[in-house]
Amino acid sequence: MLIVHCPVCGAEGDETDFHAAGEAHIRRPATLDPEHISDEQQRDYLFMRRNPKGLHFERWRCDRGCGKWFHAARDTATMEFKAFYLATELPPRELMEQATGEWVTFFKDKLKAAKTK
Amino acid sequence: MTSKPYRLGESFGHAIDRSRRVNFSFDGKQMPGYAGDTLASAVMANGQRVFGRSFKYHRPRGVVGLGSEEMNALVGVGEGSRHEPNLRATQVELHDGLVAVSQNRWPSLSFDIGSINNTLSRFFPGGFYYKTFMWPQKFWMSVYEPFIRRAAGLGKAPDGCDPDTYEHIHAHCDVLVVGGGVAGLAAAEAAAASGARVIICDENPQFGGWADIADGTIDGVAQSEWAQAKVQRLSEAENVHVLSRTTCVGHWQHNSLILFERVADHDPALLARGTPRHRLWKVRARQVILATGSIERPIAFANNDRPGIMLAGAARAFLTRYGVAPGSSGLVFTNNDDAYQTALALKQAGIQVRVVDSRSHVDSQLPTTARKAGIEIMAGSAIAAVESSFGGLDVTGVKVAPYRKGSGRVITETRIECDFIAMSGGFNPALHIWCHTGGKIRFDEALQSFRPDTHHDRIAAVGAANGTLALGGALNEAYAVGEAAGKAALPKSKAARPKVPKALQEVQQALESLWFSPATGKYNEGNKHFIDFQNDVTAADLELAQREGYESVEHTKRYTTFGMATDQGKTSNLNGLGVLAEATGKTIPQIGITTFRPPYTPFSFGSVAGPMTRQLFLPIRRTPIYEWHKSQAAQFEPIGQWRRAYTYPKPAEEKQASIAREILAVRNSVGLLDASTLGKIEIKGPDAAALLDRVYSNMFSTLKIGRCRYGLMMNELGFLIDDGVTVRLGEDHFLMHTTSGGADRVSAWLEEWLQTEWTDYKVFVTPVTEQWAQFAIAGPKARDVLRRLDPDFELSNEAFPHLSMKEGHLGRYPVRVFRISFSGELSYEVAVPANLGRGLWDEILTAGQDFGITVYGTEALHVLRAEKGYIVIGDETDGTVTPVDVGLDGLVSKKKSDFIGKRSLEQSFLKRTDRKQLVGLLTEDPSEVLPDGAYAVQEVKDKPPMEMIGQVTSSYFSPTLQRSIAMALIQSGRARMGETLSFPLDGKVVKAKIVDQVFYDKEGAQLNG
């Protein structure tokens, strides 16, 4: 049983009071440009998911609470939550830096953008 | 053997109350005992040692352990529907009238036919099952499986419905202490001192753990006295909850634990009163302290499983706690100092005893005391053989041989007479709970065992559970860890820390590992060195597995079954690893350890179910009209958690007849349906229309106020997930209807898109399903019925056309009326606040009386819609069906640049023309109704396989058309219009022609009338 913390309303509770919805930070290509989406882009959007051992970024919903979606960073090996952050936010900087595997490429330009700001 | 006095005098047996005699029966035999006895102690006090037969070889077995580690004495307790199998006799508290039976024996304990397996054991090596039940394959069903089923499993299931109640409770605490021995009590005291909320549990009825059988004092008093005073104090504290008879069965992520409390098993009067029998505690603890103690190791010597051979600590406890002598002449076999306390206790009780110690030099304090007391110590020796009476029922003596570590053969031996053996191979910290979520462990040379290392969760182990066996060390550790845990919970607490008490205990000499005691002769000459008693796994089995290449310890475990079942490696694990290490020349850490899995000990199914049985088995949703449906003897069907009326048979009316009657009433006059379960969602905001355009495949921004439109919802894969009619209430305000099962899912889905994708949209989504009772009044006379209800709005076709909506009153009732139809007839859906639902329902029935208004159920509803070729999400779709597949291409917008699922529909594999498409079917024989799910095949053959080209999705007998109708998803169905398909069924082939799926009123004349 995971104990989850909602960053929106601050409620803490069992995972059964929440809803886990898989990987976070997936962009929907059709929202950006519905006219030009290759089959490969659509395939990646629909099916290709990261499955790291260690730090992972997920979407959750405060299902039985305030109803809001949010993000969580979780260690898939120890099940430990490292951070909870809003659905419209990127993870805390240090977690983006700690990310491994395919997440590294994903966060690379985000970290760069954050630096130039 | 029964004539010997097994119950000792009054100076022994502090746990029993000799003034309260208790009568019980074991295997049908009436026996006396005392309050405070366990079943194990009471049966042994009656001179009986054999409690059961072993699993594979059916060897007679007696009690070995003291509590939950007991692996042999598994018994069935209780009668009839209260019978519970596989309880450990060492944990069953005696009460008057208790009925217990032994297991795995036929016909009796002392003579068992299955024990022929023992004689034939050279044919039952490790991995026997894997080797034997291999081929020929046809033997599997007829020979092997029945054999395994007969042989497998212990005990029998109760033969009736459980009459008792069970419950769950959730509890949060700052600190959970598992185990109420000296270390656990110390940790709990220290943690509670800060004011933190502490729960402490122990699986035994009494707290104290080994305090009453261990030497040494705390602050000058005996350990048990100290423990009793502490638990008394804790039970009175405001911030502590003390749970006895409560086992922590498992640890899960984020310090969630399950505790299994046996509330009433020990007292039939409580059960009779209705007290819950078991209670399952779901605990979330900020910090967990494991004070689970240690489990004594048996020693692998030849025939170490004979009744009368037990662990040294257990022998001592039977003597001290229950006043039960394990026998009249004993032998203590040990590799450590602790077992000398057993020798001393036996001596004190006047029982003859010798010590066989595998260590060559023993001169520490306890052995010295023993020597002084006149106990003979045979150092540097080991047991080479056990002699027993016929059938292995009793120990009669042992052969002792000089022992030198590493030398495998026995050369000389001495025979010693004895009738019981107390063995101790050292102590294993009880690591199970530590390891359930992956706590790390390390091998400790001094213990010759594994102990806790690091853990990613907030959990710590103290005392023997942490490998700290000495009293002083355990106390220091427990107070320090307890205090830290309390401080972590309440950092600002200013409470004084409790003083760490002073412990006084003899210093013990180190143990020497003893994994295998060589036998006289060879393995297979009747000698068995048991490692796992419960699964009948011997040292030879483990070595054989190694030789056969099962190098990984996890493979060895599965191949030999060692460490499995209820034992979960409690007594067998380390010994098995030790044997494997010696056999391979590796160290134990190199061998590795098998995985510990919850539960620590088995717990009842009743406690898992808790109160969720009978009418609470599943939540049932009832509409505001539920009571009326019941009063009409309606048959119900589950739609999700809803119970909807399926049909309303009149007295003596067949189900099929009542369904037909309801359908024809709708077609010819008027029907009334309780459609309250329909999902309803209010959607409002400047971007509401834009949101609907995104989530529906068709256009909603063009919908006029007061008008309704049927919409299709896909997921991003392009597959249909929901449908329904949405109404425009205002410029920026819509009411969406979803399928009955879909309301929660769809509103969550809308929220998800709003919150995560189109975050700039200003839209509020509020589900209101249960605010409304909703009824369909359908049929040519629907308008007449409505008119009689005194509407304050116009009903004419012009003023209130198909697919429009009115808000107003029917008489006194505030309503929304939607002119929508799922039956193909003139139809109004009337929505009224739920608490007024029943009132309006009754008025509609009265108003419709003159027109013969007939209430219809969900089956009539389904036939009516199938006659019109309307789809049902979940019948015509299965999560892989697109709008195009069901022929609703017209509802997929070509104008909108984006909506959910649009891009996926353009993928090549969804555009193929040979996908399964929805068509209608008419069977050649109009009375033949195809079963739902029947497969159409390309070509009928004598036997499968046949190429399948599609399946029936809905099939009914249509009373309107007086023939069967069906819908089906068929490969390239639309191109096959007019073709006849074959449906092979059991014993026959049904032929049906592909037709358009609209069977009735293709022009929609009824609908718009």
Place this chain on the structure above:
Amino acid sequence: MAELQYESALKGREASGLSIRLREIAERGMIDLRGFASDRKFMNAAKEILGVDLPKQPRTSNTWGEMRAFWLSTDQWLIICPRSKMAELLTALRKRLQGIHALAVDVSDMRSVLRLEGDGAREVLLKGCSLDLLSDEYSPGTVRRMRFAEIAALLHVVEEDMFDVYVFRSYAEYAWDFICATARPEAELRLFGKQDLAAS
């Protein structure tokens, strides 16, 4: 015209023979109010009609006179009022909220309210929910949505020993049966504090 008869799911039922007092509170008006807490126009409009501020702190409520406002989310409140005043209040809110991004819906019939009263009510609730009800967090006025038994529910701590459990109407019988099963006097227990030690 005769008065309309509202019939709640449990018809105002009261239980007997339990370790706590249990009854249905019928005849309540409820309005689901949506708007952004960050939208000053919305908050002012709501205050103007209701007479008090909507609570902004998560899981809190405001009580004034016969009225209550529960915080449900950053953009959602539940207004509780006497049934007889609901229609008037809803009309006033809708009128005042015109032109503001908001939604006010009558949800009076959507939920059933079960009231648990008495010493030990917290323990009864703990047999069905996993909240830390014995902590200071659950003081009077607290509102929290939760999973109760196997359904969605909303808990309102009315007083120290008085709790309202709001469940969707269709589940009222289930929730009632569940509480009756877990509040049997034979199953009564207390957490923490003095306990009887097992008799030897």
